[in-house]
Amino acid sequence: MAVTINEVAKAVGVSTSTVSRAFTAPDQVRPETRERVLEVSAELGYVPNPSARSLRAGATATLGMIIPDLANPFYPPIFKALQQRARHLGYTTLVADCDDRESAELDAIAAIANRVDGLLLFASALPEERLRAIAAQTPLVLVNRDVPGISSLRIDLTAGVRQAGELLYALGHRRCALIDASRPGYERDKLFAEIFRGLGLTVVELGPYEPRFESGVHAATLVATGGATAVLAHNDLVALGALQQFTALGVRVPADVSLVGIDDTLLASVCTPALTSVRIDPEELAAAAAELLLEAVTGRGDSPRQVVIGTRLVSRASTGPAPAPTNR
Incomplete structure (x- = not known):
């Protein structure tokens, strides 16, 4: 049976109206009380009633999207x-970049929440209780973040990464480097290392770094002296940084x-050599998110x-047979 607002109020020792305001008008509740309400709500599994959203302003026919880094071609x-x-459904769309920082994400949400009818948050770094409070005021969907009581969309990279490992193994590679740029606490890329090891590949983990072009540049220098014959990068942006540095060092790809x-991303197909990459279909993702x-x-x-949406490997010119040991 669902937890009620009365049960939360009793557990915290406040009135039901205080609990309601903690979610719908947090500035009207003392900070220590609000935090206690959010903490107890999370512990009990309380999900605020959607009717609380009626306190918001009228419909705006606008949807909001907050992403970690607009410079990422993904x-x-x-x-x-x-x-x-x-647009086809009669809505306009606003987008905000939070620069992969929690404080900037909160600022972006505060700036546009009252201007949109719903929010889409990509890879949010906010704590669960904060996301519940936001969902109580504004219809919310999370991408690559699971919070009970809030709709979410997850990109499952398992199939695509496994296909990448199988391809590299079939090409004769046995020692691979993984450029890890996972956000602290999520460790997504460590799961990829486990997949590769399960296929019989030795994995050297580099990082964690930030998911940026410069991280690939730095990691490529380490790969060039480490004996790995294949590299899986956190994303295309990191991979392109590595590709540039390999070229500068005289390391031939593939x-x-x-x-x-x-x-x-688009850059994967137009760089030289064209980049083998695990594909996430933007149309499929947008359709499910919308x-x-x-x-x-x-x-x-x-x-x-x-x-959940799946992934697949798109093989291009950046992958080839492992070099003979005498060539390394």
């Missing part, structure tokens, strides 16, 4: 696809080192849903 195609779907990225967000905005969904 995000613009997703925003464009979401914008096209939203003759000396094979290179695999993740995301399959459906979940409109369910939250209109109340069409009976309850929050979790949707």
Whole structure:
């Protein structure tokens, strides 16, 4: 049975109206009381009643999207696809960049929450209780973040990464480097290392770094002296940094080192050599995200849903047979 607001109020020792204000008007509650309400709500599994959203201003016919880094070529195609779907349904779309920082994410949410009918948050770094408070005021969908009671979309990279490992193994590679740029606490890339090891590959983990071009430049120098014949990068942006540095060092891709990225952005197909990458389809992602967000905005969904989209490997010129030991 669902936990009620009365149970939360009793556990905290405050009135139900105080609990309600902690979610819908947090500035009207003392900070220590608000934090206690959020903490107890998370412990009990309380999900605020969607009717609290009626306190918000009227519909704006606008959807909001907050992303970690607009400079990452992974995000613009997703925003464009979401914008096209939203426009078709009569909505406009706002986008904000939080620069992969929690404080900036909170600022972005505060800036646009009252201007949109619903919010889409990518890889949010905010604590669960904070996300619950936001969801109580604004219809919310999370991407690559699971919080009970809030609809979410998860990108499952397992199949695509396994295909990458199988390809590298079939090409004769046995020692691979993994450029880890996972956010602290998530350790996504360590799961990729486990997949590779399960296929019989030895994995050298580098990082963690920030998921930026410069991280690939730095890691490539380590790879060049470490004996790995293949590299899996956290994303295409990191992979392109590595590719540039390999070229500067005279390391040939793929003759000396094979290179695999993740995301399959436009840059993956136009760089030289073209980058083998694990594809995340922006159209599929946008369609699923838009459906979940409109369910939250209109109340069409009976309850929050979790949707998973898969991935696949796109093989290009940056992967090839492992070099003979005498050539290393």
